[in-house]
Amino acid sequence: MIPEISSLEIAHLASGDTLSIQVYKFRGKNPGQKAYLQANLHGAEIVGNAVIYQLIELLSELDETQLDGEIWLVPACNPFGTNQRSHHFSSGRYNPYDGQDWNRIFWDYEKTEEDIAAFAKTQLDLEPDEIRKNFLDRILQKFQTLRQEIESPSGVPYSDRYRYVLQSLCLDADYVIDIHSSTNRSFDYLYCFQTREESAKYFLLNYGILLNEYDGDAFDEAFLKPWLALELELTKLEKPTFFDLESWTLELGSGMEMNADSVYRGVRGIKNYLVGKEMLKISGFPLVQTASQKVEFFRKSHIKKYYAPRGGLVRSRVLLGTIVKPGKLLYQLLVLNKTGEPPEILDVCAERGGIVFDLSTNQAVNQGEYVLGLLERAESGAANP
Incomplete structure (x- = not known):
């Protein structure tokens, strides 16, 4: 497959230079789900770039019949943070202008004035696919109002403009994978939302942080949190509904280094996951050990x-x-x-x-x-x- 490659400008600098991100879009022959993957939201956390590079190589070698749906990949999704330095060291965890953590700035539909409980009551006679379409339409309509603020004469802070670009790529996705690393030294694990534990096995990682309390400001949370809230409201109304939508943060290895084992585990796990979700068709996948994979979960607390x-x-x-x-x-x-x-x-x-x-x-x-x-x-x- 040959990807569609596009560059999106995220900032124009005083020097006249521009910062941009590059998006690789692979589309299969048949329609299906959309997966969105990004890496390097924090500057020192570079392992995900190697993972995405290998996934681009893999997908480029596949025939379009081996992909149902589409996969979008964004390496170095935060060039501001990636290029930030102090002496020999890269951190890039915080925006140097306002001090905010780059992964605590994202727009959460549930925090708007929209009443999800009231919306759920209007959907009781509909099938899950219709409910999903109607709710996504509401999210996208609300999200578009942010563009009006960005283009207004008064403008918005850089963080607002930046988050708009990133989230515009993924709000209509089915599966979101945000690849991080520890800024320090760490092993490989993942963040998982309650009710999505069964899918965690596909990543073939032994440990996970189970999210049962969160504020919605992180990238993975901002994507899935409104949908989890809708599922809860429908359950309260005695119409239990599960949407096949998932959001993951993979923590692969340590900051400022390309650990080969972490890259290997990241690529293997993502391939296994996308095959398990019936998007990719790759011989030998899902791997046989998937069925017996046990993930030990720890609550964030x-x-x-x-x-x-x-x-x-x-x-x-x-x-x-x-x-x-x-x-x-x-x-x-x-x-x-x-x-x-x-x-x-x-x-x-x-x-x-x-x-x-x-x-x-x-x-x-x-x-x-x-x-x-x-x-x-x-x-x-x-x-x-």
Whole structure:
């Protein structure tokens, strides 16, 4: 297949240069669902670009009969963040102009004045496909009012213009995959919404964060949250309805590096997922291990972050993926002082048991700075005093 390639301008700069994103659109011979994939929303999180590159190669080698529907791919979806530097280091997590997290700026239809409960009451005699079309029409109509604000003489902040461009590509999609990495050091896992757990197995990742509380400002949330709200309202009206719409955030590896294993797992999982959703036809997929794949889910409230109790140098820190029990050593802190006393070693132990999934890149920390993250298992008790 030959993709349709287009560039969308997202900002005109004082220097006269422009920032743009490039979209690769693959369309199959037969109509079907739409999948939207993007990568590198945060500047340091570059692994997804390699994943999308390999997916572009894969799709380019397929015949159009092997795709039902269409797949849109956007690498380096945030050039502002991707190009942001401080000395040798790339962060690009926050907009330097207003300080906002790039993944906490998105438009959520549920937060408008539209009454989803009232809409649900008007749809009780309709089939799910009709309800879905009617609700999507409402979302798109409301979304178009944002364009009027953007084009007004007073204009809008850059973040508003940027989010409009990205969301205009995906609001009519069936499946959205936003590829991230840890800004620090991490293993591979995913974010999953409640009621969509069954599909998580296709990505062949062992761990997931189950989203049951969210504000709708993140990219994956802004897409799916209104639909989950509609499903809930229809259930309350004794018309339980499930829409085949899904949104995922894949967390693949660590910031500022192209980890080959993470790239491999990302490509394999996305291929497996798209075949499982009957969009792609690829020999050997879905992989045989999909049926037995178990994903261990942790609620977002079970993410425990450890911050340095004093300033110092981190040493003897546990490795990524280590399963720790309550009271076990997580790391030591070499604490320097200006009191005329020798340096001391401070042991920091786990409050509860769990899995070490994230480590800070910098091992020199001031008091209160992040050191590591733990996915706490609910059955793990607290450490003995």
